[in-house]
Amino acid sequence: MGRRPSYDDNGRKKGAWSPEEDKKLRDYIVRYGHWNWRELPKFAGLARCGKSCRLRWMNYLRPNVKRGSYTEEEEDIIIKSHEELGNKWSAIAAKLPGRTDNEIKNHWHTHLRKRLHQDQSTADPGKILKQSTNEGVQSASEKRRGFAPKEVANDPDLSQAPPILESSSSSEISNLSFDCALLPGGMNSIMMEDISSSSSIPVESIVESTDDFWTQPFLADTVYFNQNDDLISSVPLVEGGFLTPYDHNLYYYDDGLDYYSFPPY
Protein backbone atom coordinates (compact mmCIF):
# COMPACT_ATOMS: atom_id res chain seq x y z
CA MET A 1 0.00 0.00 0.00
CA GLY A 2 1.07 3.58 0.08
CA ARG A 3 2.63 5.52 -2.70
CA ARG A 4 5.34 4.56 -5.06
CA PRO A 5 8.61 6.13 -4.05
CA SER A 6 9.61 9.13 -6.10
CA TYR A 7 11.73 12.22 -5.77
CA ASP A 8 10.58 15.80 -5.93
CA ASP A 9 12.40 18.70 -7.56
CA ASN A 10 14.54 19.18 -4.51
CA GLY A 11 15.72 15.60 -4.41
CA ARG A 12 13.60 14.67 -1.46
CA LYS A 13 12.10 11.25 -1.46
CA LYS A 14 8.33 10.97 -1.49
CA GLY A 15 5.96 8.09 -1.31
CA ALA A 16 6.05 4.88 0.61
CA TRP A 17 8.57 4.46 3.35
CA SER A 18 11.04 1.63 3.14
CA PRO A 19 11.85 -0.53 6.17
CA GLU A 20 15.32 1.01 6.19
CA GLU A 21 13.89 4.50 6.37
CA ASP A 22 11.53 3.44 9.11
CA LYS A 23 14.40 2.01 11.07
CA LYS A 24 16.48 5.14 10.70
CA LEU A 25 13.64 7.37 11.78
CA ARG A 26 12.57 5.19 14.66
CA ASP A 27 16.07 4.62 15.92
CA TYR A 28 16.88 8.29 15.73
CA ILE A 29 13.78 9.47 17.54
CA VAL A 30 14.01 6.79 20.18
CA ARG A 31 17.52 7.91 20.84
CA TYR A 32 17.38 11.65 20.36
CA GLY A 33 13.74 12.58 20.22
CA HIS A 34 12.01 14.76 17.68
CA TRP A 35 13.72 17.93 18.74
CA ASN A 36 13.07 19.69 15.45
CA TRP A 37 11.13 18.07 12.66
CA ARG A 38 12.64 20.19 9.96
CA GLU A 39 16.19 19.26 10.79
CA LEU A 40 15.56 15.77 11.99
CA PRO A 41 15.73 14.07 8.59
CA LYS A 42 19.16 15.53 8.00
CA PHE A 43 20.52 14.17 11.22
CA ALA A 44 18.73 10.87 10.86
CA GLY A 45 20.15 10.39 7.37
CA LEU A 46 16.82 10.59 5.59
CA ALA A 47 16.10 12.33 2.29
CA ARG A 48 12.64 13.30 3.46
CA CYS A 49 11.04 16.52 4.45
CA GLY A 50 10.36 17.04 8.11
CA LYS A 51 6.67 16.97 7.58
CA SER A 52 6.83 13.54 6.04
CA CYS A 53 8.96 12.29 8.92
CA ARG A 54 6.55 13.70 11.45
CA LEU A 55 3.61 12.06 9.73
CA ARG A 56 5.34 8.71 9.51
CA TRP A 57 6.31 8.84 13.14
CA MET A 58 2.96 10.03 14.42
CA ASN A 59 0.86 7.64 12.38
CA TYR A 60 2.98 4.57 12.20
CA LEU A 61 6.24 4.34 14.09
CA ARG A 62 5.34 6.06 17.31
CA PRO A 63 5.25 3.80 20.35
CA ASN A 64 1.77 2.76 21.42
CA VAL A 65 0.28 3.11 17.99
CA LYS A 66 -2.26 0.34 17.99
CA ARG A 67 -2.79 -1.33 14.68
CA GLY A 68 -5.33 -3.80 13.54
CA SER A 69 -9.02 -4.20 13.97
CA TYR A 70 -11.26 -1.91 15.94
CA THR A 71 -13.10 -3.18 18.95
CA GLU A 72 -16.77 -2.65 19.58
CA GLU A 73 -15.96 -0.11 22.24
CA GLU A 74 -13.65 1.81 19.96
CA GLU A 75 -16.16 2.07 17.17
CA ASP A 76 -18.80 3.07 19.67
CA ILE A 77 -16.56 5.86 20.89
CA ILE A 78 -15.79 7.01 17.36
CA ILE A 79 -19.42 7.21 16.36
CA LYS A 80 -20.50 8.97 19.52
CA SER A 81 -17.54 11.33 19.43
CA HIS A 82 -18.21 12.18 15.82
CA GLU A 83 -21.78 13.05 16.65
CA GLU A 84 -20.41 15.24 19.39
CA LEU A 85 -17.35 16.77 17.76
CA GLY A 86 -17.75 16.39 14.04
CA ASN A 87 -14.61 15.90 12.00
CA LYS A 88 -12.31 16.74 14.87
CA TRP A 89 -10.26 13.62 14.32
CA SER A 90 -7.49 14.59 16.65
CA ALA A 91 -10.01 15.17 19.42
CA ILE A 92 -11.62 11.83 18.70
CA ALA A 93 -8.21 10.17 18.62
CA ALA A 94 -7.51 11.58 22.06
CA LYS A 95 -10.32 9.40 23.37
CA LEU A 96 -8.86 6.30 21.81
CA PRO A 97 -5.43 5.50 23.20
CA GLY A 98 -3.17 4.09 20.53
CA ARG A 99 -5.29 5.18 17.60
CA THR A 100 -4.15 7.99 15.37
CA ASP A 101 -6.34 10.68 13.91
CA ASN A 102 -5.39 9.57 10.42
CA GLU A 103 -6.33 5.99 11.11
CA ILE A 104 -9.63 6.95 12.69
CA LYS A 105 -10.37 9.26 9.80
CA ASN A 106 -9.70 6.47 7.32
CA HIS A 107 -11.77 4.02 9.31
CA TRP A 108 -14.60 6.48 9.46
CA HIS A 109 -14.59 7.11 5.73
CA THR A 110 -14.26 3.48 4.75
CA HIS A 111 -16.45 1.80 7.31
CA LEU A 112 -18.44 3.81 9.75
CA ARG A 113 -19.79 6.67 7.69
CA LYS A 114 -20.98 4.39 4.98
CA ARG A 115 -22.63 2.16 7.49
CA LEU A 116 -24.26 5.05 9.28
CA HIS A 117 -25.76 6.27 6.05
CA GLN A 118 -27.01 2.83 5.23
CA ASP A 119 -28.56 2.36 8.58
CA GLN A 120 -30.06 5.78 8.98
CA SER A 121 -33.05 4.42 7.15
CA THR A 122 -33.47 1.72 9.74
CA ALA A 123 -32.99 4.27 12.53
CA ASP A 124 -31.71 1.71 14.96
CA PRO A 125 -28.53 2.99 16.60
CA GLY A 126 -27.94 -0.24 18.41
CA LYS A 127 -28.01 -2.07 15.14
CA ILE A 128 -25.61 0.40 13.61
CA LEU A 129 -23.08 -0.19 16.32
CA LYS A 130 -23.53 -3.90 16.27
CA GLN A 131 -23.11 -4.17 12.54
CA SER A 132 -20.11 -1.93 12.46
CA THR A 133 -18.57 -3.94 15.21
CA ASN A 134 -19.01 -7.21 13.47
CA GLU A 135 -17.00 -6.01 10.56
CA GLY A 136 -14.77 -3.96 12.72
CA VAL A 137 -13.47 -7.03 14.46
CA GLN A 138 -11.76 -7.93 11.24
CA SER A 139 -12.13 -5.78 8.18
CA ALA A 140 -12.26 -7.22 4.71
CA SER A 141 -8.75 -6.10 3.95
CA GLU A 142 -7.49 -7.60 7.16
CA LYS A 143 -9.13 -10.88 6.30
CA ARG A 144 -7.46 -10.73 2.94
CA ARG A 145 -4.13 -10.09 4.49
CA GLY A 146 -4.59 -12.49 7.32
CA PHE A 147 -3.59 -9.59 9.54
CA ALA A 148 -0.87 -8.71 10.89
CA PRO A 149 -0.47 -5.66 8.69
CA LYS A 150 1.78 -6.24 5.75
CA GLU A 151 4.45 -3.71 6.48
CA VAL A 152 4.77 -4.73 10.07
CA ALA A 153 4.91 -8.37 9.15
CA ASN A 154 7.56 -7.67 6.56
CA ASP A 155 9.66 -5.50 8.76
CA PRO A 156 11.72 -7.62 11.11
CA ASP A 157 12.21 -4.70 13.44
CA LEU A 158 8.57 -3.92 13.64
CA SER A 159 7.47 -7.50 13.82
CA GLN A 160 9.88 -8.11 16.64
CA ALA A 161 8.66 -5.13 18.55
CA PRO A 162 6.64 -5.95 21.62
CA PRO A 163 2.91 -5.93 21.04
CA ILE A 164 1.40 -2.59 21.74
CA LEU A 165 -1.32 -2.96 24.26
CA GLU A 166 -4.05 -0.55 24.97
CA SER A 167 -2.99 -0.29 28.56
CA SER A 168 0.66 0.28 27.83
CA SER A 169 2.06 3.74 28.18
CA SER A 170 4.63 5.50 26.14
CA SER A 171 6.88 5.78 29.15
CA GLU A 172 7.31 2.05 29.12
CA ILE A 173 9.01 2.34 25.81
CA SER A 174 10.89 5.55 26.16
CA ASN A 175 11.44 7.71 29.17
CA LEU A 176 12.38 10.65 27.07
CA SER A 177 10.11 13.42 26.05
CA PHE A 178 11.17 16.37 24.04
CA ASP A 179 9.86 19.85 23.73
CA CYS A 180 11.03 22.44 21.31
CA ALA A 181 10.98 26.12 21.98
CA LEU A 182 12.58 29.24 20.71
CA LEU A 183 15.22 31.07 22.57
CA PRO A 184 15.82 34.79 22.33
CA GLY A 185 18.01 35.73 19.43
CA GLY A 186 16.11 33.70 16.93
CA MET A 187 17.97 30.53 17.67
CA ASN A 188 16.29 27.26 18.10
CA SER A 189 16.61 25.60 21.40
CA ILE A 190 16.10 22.06 22.43
CA MET A 191 14.52 21.12 25.68
CA MET A 192 15.17 17.53 26.47
CA GLU A 193 13.44 16.22 29.47
CA ASP A 194 14.05 12.97 31.14
CA ILE A 195 10.83 12.07 32.86
CA SER A 196 12.44 9.63 35.19
CA SER A 197 15.00 12.08 36.44
CA SER A 198 12.84 15.18 36.01
CA SER A 199 15.86 16.98 34.68
CA SER A 200 15.61 19.48 31.90
CA ILE A 201 18.56 20.46 29.82
CA PRO A 202 18.02 23.37 27.50
CA VAL A 203 20.53 23.60 24.74
CA GLU A 204 20.87 25.82 21.75
CA SER A 205 21.20 24.84 18.18
CA ILE A 206 23.08 26.92 15.71
CA VAL A 207 20.73 26.31 12.87
CA GLU A 208 18.88 29.37 11.81
CA SER A 209 16.07 28.76 9.38
CA THR A 210 15.06 31.20 6.74
CA ASP A 211 13.32 28.94 4.29
CA ASP A 212 9.89 27.47 4.38
CA PHE A 213 9.87 24.93 7.11
CA TRP A 214 8.16 22.04 5.44
CA THR A 215 9.09 22.51 1.83
CA GLN A 216 12.75 23.36 2.04
CA PRO A 217 14.94 20.31 1.52
CA PHE A 218 17.45 19.59 4.19
CA LEU A 219 20.02 17.54 2.43
CA ALA A 220 23.57 17.75 3.47
CA ASP A 221 26.32 18.42 1.02
CA THR A 222 27.23 14.80 0.81
CA VAL A 223 24.63 12.25 -0.07
CA TYR A 224 25.25 8.54 -0.11
CA PHE A 225 23.20 6.03 -2.02
CA ASN A 226 23.39 2.30 -2.09
CA GLN A 227 23.09 0.07 -5.14
CA ASN A 228 19.32 0.25 -5.03
CA ASP A 229 19.49 4.00 -5.29
CA ASP A 230 18.22 4.32 -1.76
CA LEU A 231 19.60 7.08 0.33
CA ILE A 232 21.91 5.62 2.89
CA SER A 233 22.83 8.82 4.62
CA SER A 234 22.70 12.47 3.82
CA VAL A 235 25.51 13.06 6.23
CA PRO A 236 28.60 11.08 7.05
CA LEU A 237 27.64 8.49 9.56
CA VAL A 238 29.24 8.63 12.91
CA GLU A 239 29.63 5.96 15.48
CA GLY A 240 26.19 4.77 16.44
CA GLY A 241 24.76 5.46 13.03
CA PHE A 242 23.74 9.09 13.04
CA LEU A 243 25.14 12.52 12.78
CA THR A 244 23.62 14.28 15.72
CA PRO A 245 23.29 17.90 16.64
CA TYR A 246 26.08 17.21 19.07
CA ASP A 247 28.47 16.22 16.33
CA HIS A 248 28.92 19.78 15.21
CA ASN A 249 31.48 20.27 17.95
CA LEU A 250 28.84 22.13 19.83
CA TYR A 251 27.53 19.49 22.11
CA TYR A 252 28.42 16.07 23.20
CA TYR A 253 26.42 13.49 24.97
CA ASP A 254 27.19 10.81 27.41
CA ASP A 255 25.49 7.74 26.15
CA GLY A 256 25.90 6.06 29.48
CA LEU A 257 23.55 8.46 31.17
CA ASP A 258 19.81 8.54 31.15
CA TYR A 259 19.90 12.06 29.84
CA TYR A 260 22.24 13.95 27.62
CA SER A 261 24.91 16.07 29.13
CA PHE A 262 26.29 19.16 27.54
CA PRO A 263 29.27 21.31 28.24
CA PRO A 264 28.57 24.36 30.40
CA TYR A 265 28.21 27.63 28.61
Next chain:
DNA sequence: AACGTGGACAACCGCGGACCG
Protein backbone atom coordinates in the same frame (compact mmCIF):
# COMPACT_ATOMS: atom_id res chain seq x y z
C1' DA B 1 -6.30 -16.34 -17.38
C1' DA B 2 -7.11 -11.59 -18.13
C1' DC B 3 -9.18 -7.55 -17.10
C1' DG B 4 -11.98 -4.07 -14.63
C1' DT B 5 -13.55 -2.24 -10.37
C1' DG B 6 -13.84 -0.76 -5.81
C1' DG B 7 -12.13 -1.05 -0.97
C1' DA B 8 -8.58 0.12 2.05
C1' DC B 9 -5.09 2.93 3.80
C1' DA B 10 -0.53 5.28 3.71
C1' DA B 11 1.01 9.51 2.49
C1' DC B 12 0.63 14.17 0.50
C1' DC B 13 -1.03 18.87 0.53
C1' DG B 14 -2.74 23.18 2.06
C1' DC B 15 -4.26 25.82 5.68
C1' DG B 16 -4.34 27.84 10.08
C1' DG B 17 -2.95 28.33 14.99
C1' DA B 18 0.59 29.15 18.49
C1' DC B 19 4.53 31.36 19.53
C1' DC B 20 8.22 34.65 19.19
C1' DG B 21 10.91 38.82 17.88
Next chain:
DNA sequence: GCGGTCCGCGGTTGTCCACGT
Protein backbone atom coordinates in the same frame (compact mmCIF):
# COMPACT_ATOMS: atom_id res chain seq x y z
C1' DG C 1 0.11 44.76 14.93
C1' DC C 2 3.04 42.35 11.67
C1' DG C 3 5.88 38.89 9.76
C1' DG C 4 8.42 34.62 10.26
C1' DT C 5 8.91 29.98 12.07
C1' DC C 6 7.27 25.72 13.65
C1' DC C 7 3.85 22.47 14.09
C1' DG C 8 -0.65 20.04 13.90
C1' DC C 9 -4.97 19.16 11.66
C1' DG C 10 -8.23 17.77 8.20
C1' DG C 11 -9.19 16.91 3.36
C1' DT C 12 -7.63 14.61 -0.54
C1' DT C 13 -4.97 11.64 -3.49
C1' DG C 14 -2.30 7.65 -5.16
C1' DT C 15 -1.49 3.00 -5.11
C1' DC C 16 -2.01 -1.80 -3.97
C1' DC C 17 -4.77 -5.76 -3.76
C1' DA C 18 -8.78 -8.85 -3.59
C1' DC C 19 -12.74 -9.88 -5.81
C1' DG C 20 -16.10 -10.19 -9.51
C1' DT C 21 -16.99 -10.80 -14.35
